[in-house]
Amino acid sequence: MINKSEILARFARNEVSAEERAAFHAWLQTLTPAEMAALMDEYGEMLVHIETSSAPADEALLAAIHREISTQEVAEPTPLIRRIALRKWAQAAAVALLLGVGIYLWEARQTHPAAPPVVVQNTDIGPGKEGALLTLADGSVITLESAHTGQIAQQGGATASLSGNSLVYDKNGREDVYNTMSTPNGRQFRLVLPDGTKVWLNAASSIRYPTLFSGKERRVSVTGEAYFEVAANADMPFRINVRDKAEIEVLGTNFNVNAYNNEETISTTLLAGSVRVLSTNNKGVIIKPGQQAQIANLSGIQGNQHNTGIEVISTDVDKAVAWKNGLFNFDNVPLQEAMRQLERWYDIRIVYEKEVPDIRLAGKMTKQVTLGGLLIVLEELGVHCKLEANTLTVSAK
Known part of the structure; x- marks a missing residue:
């Protein structure tokens, strides 16, 4: 059984061996979206601290995440616009990086309150x-x-x-x-x-x-x-x-x-x-x-x-x-337009339970992320996704 507190503390001190790093990454890949969300909530501060002491292979991306997050202007909340807390995104970015997902930065502007967690009822779908x-x-x-x-x-x-x-x-x-x-x-x-x-x-x-x-x-x-x-x-x-x-x-x-x-x-x-x-x-x-x-x-x-x-x-x-350069660039892209890209890349069918969620995305991420990793991000944006076979049902509540 992985001792999460101990291994994350050793990550933060850069004391993990290549074998331990590989084993920890393999364990993270086995987590469900709900378990991943719980890991963010419980160990978010420690994960963010890893930014200052990660291995060289991770350092550039973590630095980019930190720079982009720290320079974002946080708009005053209004009845029509809500931004995801930057602290939460720092946690999500750090976990995603450990997973090899490579999330650079995401923001959301939406007119709906947060949705329930992502529900995945089959194995993950790999990228194209x-x-x-x-x-x-x-x-x-x-x-x-x-x-x-x-x-x-x-x-x-x-x-x-x-x-x-x-x-x-x-x-x-x-x-x-x-x-x-x-x-x-x-x-x-x-x-x-x-x-x-x-x-x-x-x-x-x-x-x-x-x-x-x-x-x-x-x-x-x-x-x-x-x-x-x-x-x-x-x-x-x-x-x-x-x-x-x-x-x-x-x-x-x-x-x-x-x-x-x-x-x-x-x-x-x-x-x-x-x-x-x-x-x-x-x-x-x-x-x-x-x-x-x-x-x-x-x-x-x-x-x-x-x-x-x-x-x-x-x-x-x-x-x-x-x-062409291996990225999704969703800067100011409506959710429905982004979803059409995902349909083509993951070979899935996307349906909307009711109306299309009024959400615009920002930032970019690697196209090599699995669909499960991407659904973690959508959960943070207030989008409820239910994956059954190759059909993804989308709603916001």
């Missing part, structure tokens, strides 16, 4: 991972996994090979044959096209492309979300068809496209270079780095295909590409 499906021109399907390496297909003279978490095409194609890479929920993968263009594909997304770029343009089709680093070629513009609702014209640049059917907009966020975004009525806008072009996506929600206007806004590009 690298993987995709490749559909060849003849209709055959190959499962792509980062553990595999080497040549996997040859079509029209072009060879496709797996290297780590990337599918790479050479430039030896002789025929225009098309392949499709698709990622189910809980998977993401990387693609290097025959011209050297690099594509990161997020969960629940797809890209259709030729194994040889010929003619006057390079053309691909995308659904879901993808990040592009387009190889420059002024003589052959790069064009992306986005679900037959928008088109992006590129010469050479870095940008992100978010075109999920259940999001309110189709958005193109530019990091470097210049792109032209066109809607279905051929009205186009040119955006600059730091800008995002948004096209209403009402057809994916209400069946309305007539709103084709484009709005250009300034945006946080790091937030737009956080998924």
Whole structure:
């Protein structure tokens, strides 16, 4: 039986061996959310003290947690806004760090009182991972996994090979044959096209492309979300068809496209270079780095295909590409929007018991956290989550 007081005191003095640290982490992983909450309440002060004496591997993250928490402005409570106590978040952050969860900082603004504890009625659900499906021109399907390496297909003279978490095409194609890479929920993968263009594909997304770029343009089709680093070629513009609702014209640049059917907009966020975004009525806008072009996506929600206007806004590009960098960035994100990301990454179904809780999140966290670790955070935000099989029922009371 773990002596919690003794081991935590030794953590605080940095007197634990590597074996003891590993054993303690393994024990923490066995705790239920309710037991974890009890540990925070009972040993919170000691856990926070660990910030000053943790092992080097933990030190940078703990310091970041401490800096962000200590610099937050605490708003005066009002009937409509409540902030979670920073002391509680320091405890939660320290416990999460010991778990390997990597929670940086969370805040909540909500209109409801605190909810009951999280209820988990099955084993934990792990985060998504690298993987995709490749559909060849003849209709055959190959499962792509980062553990595999080497040549996997040859079509029209072009060879496709797996290297780590990337599918790479050479430039030896002789025929225009098309392949499709698709990622189910809980998977993401990387693609290097025959011209050297690099594509990161997020969960629940797809890209259709030729194994040889010929003619006057390079053309691909995308659904879901993808990040592009387009190889420059002024003589052959790069064009992306986005679900037959928008088109992006590129010469050479870095940008992100978010075109999920259940999001309110189709958005193109530019990091470097210049792109032209066109809607279905051929009205186009040119955006600059730091800008995002948004096209209403009402057809994916209400069946309305007539709103084709484009709005250009300034945006946080790091937030737009956080998924590619292994993070959830929920800065000022409504709970329902964040939940759609979780559905795709954890391959779960989210339902709301009554109304959608009126909560906005802030901060960021690693995408490698298990769903159980994330539910601990949601509990602190006043969100009641009940997980049964792969369905997460959400409510706030």
